[in-house]
Amino acid sequence: MKITPIIMAGGSGSRLWPLSRQQFPKQFLSLLGTQSMLQATIARLKDIEHAPAIVICNEEHRFVVAEQFLQSKTANSGIILEPVGRNTAPAIALAAFKALSEGSDPLLLVLAADHVIKDEKAFCDSVNRAVTLAGNGDLVTFGIVPTQVETGYGYIKRGEIGDSGIGYKVAQFVEKPSYDVANEYVNSGDYYWNSGMFLFKASVYLAELKLYRPDIFTACEKAMSETVSDFDFVRINKESFESCPDESIDYAVMEKTHHAVVVPMDCGWSDVGSWSALWEVSDKDDNGNVFRGDVISHDSQNIYVNASDKLVTTIGLNDVVIVETKDAILVSKMSAVQQVKGIVQQLKSNERNEWLHHREVYRPWGQYDSIDNGDRFQVKRITVKPGAKLSVQMHHHRAEHWIVVSGTAKVTNGEKVILLTENQSTYIPVGVIHALENPGKVPLELIEVQSGSYLGEDDIVRFEDRYGRVEGK
Structure with missing residues (x-):
């Protein structure tokens, strides 16, 4: 049967702060190699026959x-946009309804976009073995063969082996245990880590969801009955989805169904839930160190250093994590990295921006880097992709100066439309409708100097926008 991967790319990844932020969480970061975790999730499907x-x-x-x-360079079958987070059971239901609406009943391979799998062949082999079970109506979950005692994961207890000899009946789902209990689980050989990956028919999942959680089924059915397509994006009915209960697939379906089967998977899996977990799955030098970026280290062992912007040096350290970005630095004992979530919560409570986004912010047209700011001014370096255009907009509280560093800018400034090239500039007064476009074949780089009484990003009134960001349209 044809497989349709379902990639869940939500979540905030706050335990990997300061690299992971609310607006650019870990699934979009390149933490191992050059691909982001989302792109690695896509790439590892190459040996599985699947639809987009x-x-x-x-x-x-x-x-x-x-x-x-x-x-x-990979196609997709649609990007479903959740207006609010409602956990995995509703998210998978949305995808199942979408798959069925296209006239087929595929096997859904449910994957998280932020997991690491080191042995991709073993991953593909386990998925391909499970196809027969899922095609026959079983709801397959993939259990990771434990490599150590781990208290940060849920566990799955296997029951009797199925007739096919491929998977086991699920005897029990277990919450994150204490160390002693986890040690018993691992030594028994009857337990697997709960990976959160699944394979089942779209119709079978929805039937079980309707049986055990009809409230979730109905809310998701209504949300998908009124969709709006915009580019590859699928916008669902917000009001219907907001009424949906927040529930995981484990609680909603897998712990209740009589058709749950666990297929073992031994593939070097990790959910990379902390900096120490990332250190564990990364390649290390002879001293047990992991370095990314510009790092010089003397007499240091078992440390993780990620330098995004500056040279980082260490002397005489052991079991320490250091993560440097343009606007924040984290230094922690390896054993204390789970407390990063507390730092993020404190930043949020103090209304600081460092929990929300990086100094460098990505937009559909390119990106900007806030390189300096002070009383009544802010300086940004703006990069506009070839052919891209910012929205037609105006500001109530700030004026802007634009100086082109490289490339060509097509500028709408009130009634005038002008072309600016390297070292040329223009001034946008307060209240003037304006737009910026890159008509060229190379990226446009410019410096923007904002001045005024209020410089927040919410002082933007959009009149036209290629990316659907105009309110009320």
Whole structure:
């Protein structure tokens, strides 16, 4: 049977702060190698016969998802935008309804976009073995063969082996255990880590969801009955989805169904839920160190250093994590990295921007880097992709100066439309309708100097926009 991958690309990834931020979480980062975690998830499907994937993500991440698919030169079957997060059971239901609406009943391979799998052949082999089970109506979950005692994962207890000899009946789903209990699980050989990956028919999943959680089924059915397509994006009925209960697939279906089967998978899997977990799955030097970026280290062992912007040096350290970005630095004992979530919560409570986004912010037309700011001014370096255009807009509280560094800018400034090239500039007064476009074949780089009484991103009134960001339209 044909497989349709369902890639769940939501989540905030706050435990990998400061590299992971609310508006650019870990699934979009290149933490191992050159591909982002989302792109690696797409790439590892190459030995599985499958249709283009259906992706589920937050509204605010839609352009990042689309751009990363474009970069990987991979088609998708649609990007479903969740107006609010409602956990995995509703998210998978949305994808199942979409798959069925296209006239087939495929096997859905449910994957998280932020997992690491080191042995991709073993992953594909397990999925391909499970196709027969899922095709016969079983709901397959993939259990990771434990390599150590781990208290950060849920566990699956296997029951009797099925007639096919491929998978086991699920005897029990177990929450994250204490160390002693986890040690018993691993030593028994009867337990697997709960990977959160599944394979089942779209119709079978929806039938079981309707049986055990008709409230979730009905809310998702209504949400998908009124969709609006915009590029590759599928916008669902917001009101219907907001009424849907927040529930995981484990609680809603897998713990209740009589058709749950676990297929073992031994593939070097990790959900990379912390900096220490990332250190564990990364390639290390002879001293057990992992370095990314510009790092010089003397007499240091078992440390993880990620330098995004500056040279980082270490002397005499052991079991430490250091992560440097343009606007924040994290230094932590390896054993204390789970407390990063507390730092993120404190930043949020203090209304600081560092939990929300990086100094460098990605937009569908390109990106900008806030390189300096002070009382009544802000300086940004703006990059506009070839052929891209920012929205036609105006500001109530700020004026802007634009200086072209490289490339060509087509500028709408009130009633005038002008072309600017390297070292040329223009001034946009407060309240004037304006737009910026790159008509050339190379990226446009410019410096923007904002001045005024209020410089927030919410002081933008859009009149036209290629990317569907005009309110009320």
